Amino acid sequence: MKKNVLIIGAGGVAQVVAHKCAQNNDILGDLHIASRTRSKCDAILESVHEKGAMKVEGTFEAHQLDAMDTAATADLIRKTGAQIVINVGSAFVNKYVLDACIETGAAYIDTAIHEEPDKICETPPWYANYEWKKRDLCAEKGITAILGAGFDPGVVNAYARFAVDMMDEVKSIDIVDINAGSHGKYFATNFDPEINFREFTGTVYYWEDRQWKEKAMFETGKTWDLPVVGPSKAYMSGHDEVHSLAANYPQADVRFWMGFGDHYINVFTVLKNIGLLSEHPVKTAEGQEVIPLKVVKACLPDPASLAPNYTGKTCIGDLVKGTKDGEEFEVFVYNVADHKDAYNEVGSQGISYTAGVPPVAAAILIAEGDWDAKEMKNVEELDPKPFFTVLDRIGLPTRLQIGGLGGEDKAWTEA
């Protein structure tokens, strides 16, 4: 049984994590939040208190932290007595925070792979570049480290596991992520623009016929007729979960599909072709060295600012195909979330909500012992049922369509 949580990061996802931790502080114990900019932590705490989110009386403190400084992070873990760290800071800090957890014995949870600022789209499987190098060390020291425990990666990995467990044999896993919401701005990204664009500037790696294959972004598009949000165009994209699912289910084809409207693609294409999405510095006529992508980020709306006017729904799920009892079998495991509901509950938009609720569910499962694995795990390596049970309770219910898209629709508990 572990308790006391340190949240790292103070962006849109951290806001959700903070609210959800507060709503479950009877299980999670003392709460702490730390980021480079202390005032952003204070603003999150203020919002937590405004909504009266703390379930029971307890501690929730803000701290200033450079999370790339492993020693400082380890000090803060010791000082706060945190036994669980939920890292929802920039993907650039992940390996440093993981090291601090290994050093102090705290459980580690993140929601995305580690990234180095100057590298885009490294060789597959991505987890092997940083995280899995620490797998033996975690096992040896009994460190619980749950990688990629947001929605995608995260919940969709559990969806895959749940579907695979229903089958004799799995043949393909297609993860589809559609945001059918509207933020009313000319253009905005739903999370950190720097990370958002980086996802789509590199090679699209996917797993087919037991090998890595490559495509260019927006090369392969397909319309998926999804529950609630209806027919939606999505493009095969590179994504973290493909890289762990392919390792755990090498017999299955694994692909990720992200929904994009024509307007997003047009803006992205213009910015990319001009070179404005580059992470390599350019020099202005005046001699100033600038990374174009950081300027684009500075010009775009802060993703958190989209929340008050965001309307519509998201649908994210896994279409998993295989065989069961010798027959072809297909199931779509999914969740539908609503932007407005998310804002009303925790002051965030739906994309932050879907990303921020699952790591809190993971923290609850570590606190309660179900997922305190004492080693490094991707989400599909853990039992999905307690995860779904907590997610049902804290805001992201899991549903199924048996027989594939458009099939018999039911809650996962009825399957």
Place this chain on the structure above:
Amino acid sequence: MKKNVLIIGAGGVAQVVAHKCAQNNDILGDLHIASRTRSKCDAILESVHEKGAMKVEGTFEAHQLDAMDTAATADLIRKTGAQIVINVGSAFVNKYVLDACIETGAAYIDTAIHEEPDKICETPPWYANYEWKKRDLCAEKGITAILGAGFDPGVVNAYARFAVDMMDEVKSIDIVDINAGSHGKYFATNFDPEINFREFTGTVYYWEDRQWKEKAMFETGKTWDLPVVGPSKAYMSGHDEVHSLAANYPQADVRFWMGFGDHYINVFTVLKNIGLLSEHPVKTAEGQEVIPLKVVKACLPDPASLAPNYTGKTCIGDLVKGTKDGEEFEVFVYNVADHKDAYNEVGSQGISYTAGVPPVAAAILIAEGDWDAKEMKNVEELDPKPFFTVLDRIGLPTRLQIGGLGGEDKAWTEA
């Protein structure tokens, strides 16, 4: 009779000016070129010598100069003995260079209005904001200052004057600028992107019914069926020459139309709506203050680099309507230039060529006395015939279509 020329600037237009001055150094005397970056001047001199452009043996020297430093510019004018300054530096330096000419008695020629970096699209008439404030002083001190003596503004002002001189009464002047060439890049501007975009981010001022009217950019488009280049879509745009022609011919409607393809408009719209064309600094997440427009400029191809692969033609002209001998009368006065021909002759693309040849023609006319006005003039206030004669000789012949677009086509000398 004035001689010895100092060229200020070392961009694409300066390259053309340097070549054309060299080709006419028997008239112009000693030549000098100065810019913030000395090496860019050296490269231009190298190209002049490579092409064997100097008509007679003579001086052509490069200098380093901060042209915003009036005292330094005045010193260089005195040191070089230049009696004519052709200012084709950034539009931000104009007023400082003009002051240096007033101080030293040198004749001043530029090709665009002065601009302040932090102001876009000031109140009309634009020339009244800076240049015309020095009109009395120039007259008092006998300074020849020819404003806006590029192609547009410049040659098109002379076209208007020539057409007006053919008529009893002028009713409208529509200037149309079509670049039907192709540079083969995803996106590029034909001259300094900073100045290019600034032209289209402000209000479109035009003169109709004896008053200033306003439109938004790309609000009003029209297809013009022009000689050689054929039907071309152009949009009413703000442009310098509208502001002096409206003052000199207040009885005429004066409008400027710039040709744009859908691709240019799309890229421009994306960049503008995101805020990347702003001249106001933004702060990155890392705290760096950056002007987005300068980063876009740094990402785009250097306009000079387009020259080697540029193909196709430009057509720029004035459709002028009025009455003659009591009848409706219409004439289109125009030039067609060829990108490849420009490159072969002076190593530049056609847009730089059309902008760079006219100020050299003006310098020749000052050197020969025809245009040594001893006061400040916009081009339509000077006799257009000697200007056309020099332009015919040095590469930009003037043609007419009598009766308007598609009318009887002839050289201006045959009219």
